[in-house]
Amino acid sequence: MQIKSTPLRVQETAGGQALSLGTAAASKLSRLIGYQTVSSRDPHQVRLEEFDGFISALPELFPLVHEKLSLERVNAHGLLYRWQGSGTDDVGGPLVLMAHYDVVPVQDPASWTHPPFSGEIADGRIWGRGALDDKGSLTAILEAAEQLLAAGFAPSRDVYLSFGNNEETAGDTAEAAAALLESRGIRPWLVLDEGGAVAGQAFPFVDRPVAVVGVSEKGILDVELSTEDAGGHASTPHRRGATARLARAITRVDARPLPAVLPEPTVEMIGRLAPSARFPGRLVFGNLRIFRRPLTRVLARMGGEPGALTRTTVAITQLQGSSASNVIASRATANANIRVAVGESVAGTVQRLRRIIADPSVSLRVVEGNEPAPVSATDNAQFALLEQTIADVFPDAVTAPYIMLGGTDSRRFTGICDAVYRFVPFRMSRQDRASIHADNESLNIETFGEGILFYARLLRGPGAGQ
Numbered sequence: 001m002q003i004k005s006t007p008l009r010v011q012e013t014a015g016g017q018a019l020s021l022g023t024a025a026a027s028k029l030s031r032l033i034g035y036q037t038v039s040s041r042d043p044h045q046v047r048l049e050e051f052d053g054f055i056s057a058l059p060e061l062f063p064l065v066h067e068k069l070s071l072e073r074v075n076a077h078g079l080l081y082r083w084q085g086s087g088t089d090d091v092g093g094p095l096v097l098m099a100h101y102d103v104v105p106v107q108d109p110a111s112w113t114h115p116p117f118s119g120e121i122a123d124g125r126i127w128g129r130g131a132l133d134d135k136g137s138l139t140a141i142l143e144a145a146e147q148l149l150a151a152g153f154a155p156s157r158d159v160y161l162s163f164g165n166n167e168e169t170a171g172d173t174a175e176a177a178a179a180l181l182e183s184r185g186i187r188p189w190l191v192l193d194e195g196g197a198v199a200g201q202a203f204p205f206v207d208r209p210v211a212v213v214g215v216s217e218k219g220i221l222d223v224e225l226s227t228e229d230a231g232g233h234a235s236t237p238h239r240r241g242a243t244a245r246l247a248r249a250i251t252r253v254d255a256r257p258l259p260a261v262l263p264e265p266t267v268e269m270i271g272r273l274a275p276s277a278r279f280p281g282r283l284v285f286g287n288l289r290i291f292r293r294p295l296t297r298v299l300a301r302m303g304g305e306p307g308a309l310t311r312t313t314v315a316i317t318q319l320q321g322s323s324a325s326n327v328i329a330s331r332a333t334a335n336a337n338i339r340v341a342v343g344e345s346v347a348g349t350v351q352r353l354r355r356i357i358a359d360p361s362v363s364l365r366v367v368e369g370n371e372p373a374p375v376s377a378t379d380n381a382q383f384a385l386l387e388q389t390i391a392d393v394f395p396d397a398v399t400a401p402y403i404m405l406g407g408t409d410s411r412r413f414t415g416i417c418d419a420v421y422r423f424v425p426f427r428m429s430r431q432d433r434a435s436i437h438a439d440n441e442s443l444n445i446e447t448f449g450e451g452i453l454f455y456a457r458l459l460r461g462p463g464a465g466q
């Protein structure tokens with residue numbers, strides 16, 4: 001009995017601690033959600049007073065952080081804190097924790113149960129835009145630092161907190177922060193940004209939650225397809241005009257998806273899930289030498305998220321023809337939004353598209369392109385530290401690397417650090433994940449507390465205990 005009851009009590013203590021930490025900091029997150037820090041590519045749409053308000057609330061909420069850490073502004077509204085290390089264990093550079101406080105717009109406030117910028121605390125949750133993406137994580141980082149400072153803790157290595165104001169619009173603040181560190185000769189030992197989470201119901205045949213840690217990101221590429229024609233009056237059309245040739249090009253792209261391959265980190269992810277998987281998942285995941293090809297084909301055929309794991313994806317997002325209903329288009333364009341798979345390149349993808357379209361009268365122009373991020377290792381001390389910290393705070397979870405389908409600010413740091421990971425230490429159900437960038441975004445208070453605990457443990461290092 002004694003043996004059985006001890007771990008239970010430990011569990012209860014950790015859970016109780018998370019709940020009390022979350023409860024104590026809930027009003028801080030609530031207040032920060034109240035600032036409508038909606039980012040936009042159009043500078044006139046950005047309400048700078050909301051960003052200024054957010055920044056000026058921080059010293060009041062986290063007084064010790066603002067007393068003990070230095071803070072500099074990056075690109076006016078980016079924040080870079082430096083927590084100087086004691087230097088006792090300063091091997092391999094500082095630890096960088098990243099987050100962003102800009103949020104995406106709200107489509108229809110009426111469809112929210114609690115108003116999106118109210119930060120209401122109800123039903124054990126903190127409600128509002130940014131609760132999960134990414135003010136929750138930013139607040140948890142600051143709260144962890146505040147708690148550690150109150151306990152008289154000093155990190156052994158330097159710690160930087162880099163908070164962005166334009167992640168949602170792929171803005172340049174993170175790039176500027178990385179450039180600033182580089183100009184000072186700083187190469188971080190570890191960079192941790194948003195990305196994966198402790199995901200429930202994420203994989204078929206796996207009942208345990210999976211802590212997915214992003215080790216890379218697909219590249220993002222916009223290609224404009226365009227065709228030209230003489231134009232003229234719509235009453236006297238010719239065959240194979242600009243719009244018809246563009247449409248043919250689009251249907252060819254749609255009919256011929258790019259080749260499906262399971263990249264190495266995905267293979268490792270599946271292998272790590274095998275011991276926790278039910279039949280037949282356990283059999284397939286545990287024997288990828290045999291099942292790699294058939295599994296790739298199955299995932300690719302499923303399309304959607306499983307399909308996106310296996311290949312470079314192409315979505316035609318914008319179409320344009322002539323400007324009037326009775327005028328033949330002299331120029332027709334389509335935008336292809338492409339997510340470039342790890343192991344492939346922007347130039348290689350454009351070349352493949354040209355071959356698939358097989359029509360020299362269709363021009364392809366790269367509007368904007370980012371290569372896939374380099375893959376961070378899973379056999380180094382940095383990943384081991386993340387894995388250990390996850391095991392301490394989320395003992396029921398399996399840790400697995402994965403490739404992110406979307407982009408984060410952390411890609412800007414891959415030039416100055418080899419160990420860049422993407423993970424938010426919050427449990428997220430399928431429903432939670434669906435609320436990101438959608439309606440009714442909210443964060444469970446105990447989950448928030450676990451996140452604070454995670455960052456505190458990460459900052460204290462392994463074996464630090466509670």
Ligand SMILES: [Zn+2]
Pocket residue numbers: 100133134167194
């Ligand atoms: Zn985000």
